[in-house]
Amino acid sequence: MKKNNFKKKTLKEILMANNILKFIKENRRLDGRGFLDYRDLRIETGVIKKAYGSARVELGDTIVIVGVQFELGTPFPDSPDKGILLTEGEVLPTASFSAEAGPPSEEEIEISRVVDRSIRESEMVDLSKLVIKPGESVLKMFIDFNIFNDDGNIIDAAVIGVVSALLTGEMPDPEYVKEHLEELPPNNLTSVPRIPIPTQDFPIANTIALIDNKFIVDPTFAEEMVSEARITITHTVNNEICAIQLIQGGLGYEQVFEVLNISLDKSIEIRNRIRELLGLGGD
């Protein structure tokens, strides 16, 4: 159930939707962007001092905050020599007139799981380096992201936030934990020295919307409202595909390959933009 906003939003959105269609038909976008242009990207890392890694990302007016935390945990029986990675996200009720407090909607669960797969399947975090004692004790890594303002393209923004937090974040040194396991206060890792999070990839998710049979990247909230189809594709640093999710609508067979090509180009572009913004060296 979506809330209705009596004041003006719904009307405004409807009017905007009409405009969007009109503009797209004229090969324009309401905010002046080209079809394959992303909005301005701003990244601030280390924004949550209590977290081991964190980032605040603005992609146009979409705002996401990501925090990375660690706990001690027991590995899963079928992967005794790997740490645990959990990614969860919520669209906060601050984010738009249609966002709701309460248990996550199916849309929110989908978003969480697509972001999770983008990180997990790329094997960005080397989970073998999170082991304290194989089969017994590992680091459990929580990645939480929250959408504070939703102006569309939440997934791309969230993945940018997560990779930024991981690339600049730290974790408790498992070697130290191993050696001092007895002395550490129970489930309190604050005294443990930290090392960088061991990353080995740099995945980028790109969402492409189909409006009036044309592809646009980085859709706004209003553009999402009128899109005929929407798909997210995540690429690894080696230009492999590591996650796809057709979120809405359908695509012709050839269109699938079109969006794959667009997303590959865009993933390289955005990855470089992040490197710049975080001050990381290139490849």
Place this chain on the structure above:
Amino acid sequence: MKKNNFKKKTLKEILMANNILKFIKENRRLDGRGFLDYRDLRIETGVIKKAYGSARVELGDTIVIVGVQFELGTPFPDSPDKGILLTEGEVLPTASFSAEAGPPSEEEIEISRVVDRSIRESEMVDLSKLVIKPGESVLKMFIDFNIFNDDGNIIDAAVIGVVSALLTGEMPDPEYVKEHLEELPPNNLTSVPRIPIPTQDFPIANTIALIDNKFIVDPTFAEEMVSEARITITHTVNNEICAIQLIQGGLGYEQVFEVLNISLDKSIEIRNRIRELLGLGGD
């Protein structure tokens, strides 16, 4: 809250309900059965290869699937020398226009608990044979049943399904588990050799409905809709009563003994029918 089906079902059911009453008054049943006749019974066992025991039962158009699974567990403090038995059932939303997805309704909980008591109170499974290490480690047995199509008399069909799955099912050999506890992968019993499930009884539940002050057995969905009372009685292989549940309505004192006698006869009949269908030797 029941869903309403706008199309035709409710109307059809109402018309059918009138017919049922008319027929019963004339000492007939809509489907031609005698008052004390069960519908056709079909049993297929071993239908779920991943389960240790399983059965698919059709009682007329009522369809139930049962699966039996095992895990390692800790015994309850007050019965350290017994395995654990858990029976749960759901009426799937596929089953009828009034079945619902979501947490179990009070009717579903009642059905589950009556089936559970029929099995548990008969002591059909010898739980003392499920012990690995008294007080520490036992087999935990899950019996799950699901109603895929509900044409009435769910409980009888479910109990038939459960006993069929148990009589033809297997379990991990507790002796083997005991000797190889250290080597077994955590909570993974797939490699453990199997032995038959140790059964020592053969309970049968019989549900009797009262319509126009006459008793009928094995009521259909439509008959249940017009019944004045409904009661389930479970008998052990030794003709003891091991569970009773007055599910709906009330009975005169003398009627209680009438239904007990009917159900005793029927339990013997159905037990024999199952034996035949499963190819088990008679008593």
Place this chain on the structure above:
Amino acid sequence: MKKNNFKKKTLKEILMANNILKFIKENRRLDGRGFLDYRDLRIETGVIKKAYGSARVELGDTIVIVGVQFELGTPFPDSPDKGILLTEGEVLPTASFSAEAGPPSEEEIEISRVVDRSIRESEMVDLSKLVIKPGESVLKMFIDFNIFNDDGNIIDAAVIGVVSALLTGEMPDPEYVKEHLEELPPNNLTSVPRIPIPTQDFPIANTIALIDNKFIVDPTFAEEMVSEARITITHTVNNEICAIQLIQGGLGYEQVFEVLNISLDKSIEIRNRIRELLGLGGD
């Protein structure tokens, strides 16, 4: 969502509300009490034989039952040398036409937490005496209270009930448990000898309502319905404040000190009344 009672209650309450205002304006109360008078207080302890401590309190027509129970538990990591205290309460659906079955409402959660803080912050129970083995094993104390009839001022009545149950209750002897830990049946303390609950304070909560800019104590359900503000203040036996909760409305700065003074007087009065009723020696 509040249930509506079609019969007469709502109407009766509305009429009563008008009367209350009229009376207060005339410096009277509907039940004849003075503004700073409590209603009759009745306390019966030991009413729940299965509990380690219990009390039934009637404050006017408000009825609360309190039970105290103990289990073995593990201390919180940040307080290894303290037992665990949990206070929870529910307004049972028997209590009034507006009480509801189901998960606790935000009002019930507030009430629980204010009662919990009154007991906890006063340090009435010496939790250091509930330790069996520091950091490993402690007594976990459950205090549950239930409102069976709500005629207002639930918090004061609940705190009276809890302190009465604690002052007259017992607990399993931790020394005995320590010495016999191996022999005790798992999580079963019934065989353990009992000693008095180690109390070291005697907190009293006093709720004051503001109606027509006048302060009244011990408000009834109907008085609560028309009050402009309501605040609960808990005092220790040494006349320190140990909990405050502005439950409803607002107060002028000076009014804050007024209610503090009223509540201090009332706390001494009620504490003495409890001592009398429980037959405890005075200070």
Place this chain on the structure above:
Amino acid sequence: MSSKKGKKKSSDEEKKEEFIRIDGRKPDEMRPYKIRAHILRNADGSAEIRLGGNWIIAAVYGPKEHFPKFEISQDKAILNCRYHMTPYSTTERKSPKPSRREIELSKVIKNALEQAVVLEEFPEMSIDVYMEVAQAEGSTRVASVTAAAVALADAGIPMRDLVVGCSAGKVNGHIILDVGEEEDKEGEADLPIAIMPNLRKVVLLQMDGKLTHEEFKEAFDLALKGAMELYEEQVRALTSILKDMEVIEEGVKDEKE
């Protein structure tokens, strides 16, 4: 049936004389009981039962408008029932969240009371019945339905008959009346019933454990006997309240006006 019962009982009674139960009772002896009606001020009807260590408080609200509207029944009132155990009612603390057992018992108690309440008089409305177990000591469901029926009568809700419950069981081979907590745990069978005593109808009937048909008859008759005994206590509780009623109502008026 009654003649058979007569014969049966006399022969059983010999056996029973010898068997002393864990709490010292004879096989056909009830625990001490006491019912009080009209014990809560806010409820439209209420009652309390003590049966041995059982202590159950029942309250009735209604008939009243039902919400939400789309659930309304056009031809009769909806009866809501909740059987609930307080956290301190059992030796081990019980979570206040309703268990599957509590949901099942709420359902069978609802069925029992629906047989007695004249729901047709209140179309589109609902009646709420709440039973709170303050202390449990075996046979709580039948004690609860017994208290609930008194609370319904106290609320002035039209009923075809009262509903009264009692249990019988089998312990160490003996059929016994009014099963206590230990007997329920250790015994061989438990048979809770509830009846409409004047209409001679069974409206709650459950059984756990194992009984032969013979044993069932004996237990059933014993439970009936117990129920009839409790029925007299129901009537006593309601009569004493009816007498007090006008006095109290006047008192309320005086006090509140």
Place this chain on the structure above:
Amino acid sequence: MSSKKGKKKSSDEEKKEEFIRIDGRKPDEMRPYKIRAHILRNADGSAEIRLGGNWIIAAVYGPKEHFPKFEISQDKAILNCRYHMTPYSTTERKSPKPSRREIELSKVIKNALEQAVVLEEFPEMSIDVYMEVAQAEGSTRVASVTAAAVALADAGIPMRDLVVGCSAGKVNGHIILDVGEEEDKEGEADLPIAIMPNLRKVVLLQMDGKLTHEEFKEAFDLALKGAMELYEEQVRALTSILKDMEVIEEGVKDEKE
């Protein structure tokens, strides 16, 4: 694209010949499958699919009035979808409560079916689609959507096209068709798709693992091929039912009147 595909495949086929899969299949071989329509008596439409060890039962109820009213969509029917695994469908017992995975799959399946069902014909109504996995052995989501489409057609609900799903994947460096359970766990990538075969539209598309663009093309084409094969089985199942339909309907009438 088809010419490229042609070239690609012929070169790949050599490799494939050598690679024998864990269950003995060739890389481009489906597991045995069977679809049956109209298998449940109460549902407005139903179907069952067996695909290797997968066994999924789908049922459709509707179109029907939607409750609660305020959720109604003015211009088209609401499609509810539930993909659900039974507790015994997996080696380790699955809690009957829907997991986050099941909620996600319900959502992507709903999107797939929404593309095909002519929802505009039923404003203010809803259509419920339930898929119950009785046994799971890899690629359940695409098997489920395949069965659901048959159940919708069996219910006589107007559709623009059927929807049929199939998966491809990568195991030990080989692109394979119709990913089995072990292959999903041990393999390098899983690509479930669903299509409207006549409208040539992809309506479900997900991917896990790692694939180069080249490998994706190969896997995608393979999955399309598998889907087209299953589509024929859908048509066969529906045709055989359409033939039986009148006979059965008559039978029902005879039996019930």
Place this chain on the structure above:
Amino acid sequence: MSSKKGKKKSSDEEKKEEFIRIDGRKPDEMRPYKIRAHILRNADGSAEIRLGGNWIIAAVYGPKEHFPKFEISQDKAILNCRYHMTPYSTTERKSPKPSRREIELSKVIKNALEQAVVLEEFPEMSIDVYMEVAQAEGSTRVASVTAAAVALADAGIPMRDLVVGCSAGKVNGHIILDVGEEEDKEGEADLPIAIMPNLRKVVLLQMDGKLTHEEFKEAFDLALKGAMELYEEQVRALTSILKDMEVIEEGVKDEKE
């Protein structure tokens, strides 16, 4: 009262001079703070507060039609409030599900804001206030209500006064202003308040720990002082926004049309 306060404070101030707090602050010193209004594009009103390590973002939606209809209040708007901590706001990860503490704080904050918002102007509607704690470092509830009031004003919702909160406490025997996280854990008392500064009303008042009446007075006055200081920051934040407002609104129009 003010004269007493005056005397009191001067004598206390001597003591205070000596006491240096864990983070180096003087007893009557606030942590650094900063409020920004109108920070979220979609919300009807929004604000952000930083107070030491606290970082809280508040958003307001409404007034708007209330659903479901039967909950509507005929004579005024319903105010919904949610105080919520993000998982990364605390050292140990917090489950995103609201805890009992969060529910209680939502309730007391709602009461505080209800005193200020002119709800009577919007019968049958609702106003939603969301406070999200991105990072918590002690005294989050008073910081949250402070940000929420600014967000309400930013949304143009008519208010009788702003609401501004601050805490005082007792640590190592000293009364201190603006309790930090460590001080809350180790200290002897915590006194969060919120006021309507012009109407001179306390609208949120809680206390934990132990304080004599004398100490309470000192702490209360200190918290009032802190609140008045923060009130100026609220006004500053709103004024700066009011100035920017037309410019921004124009900018939005340009950008979107």
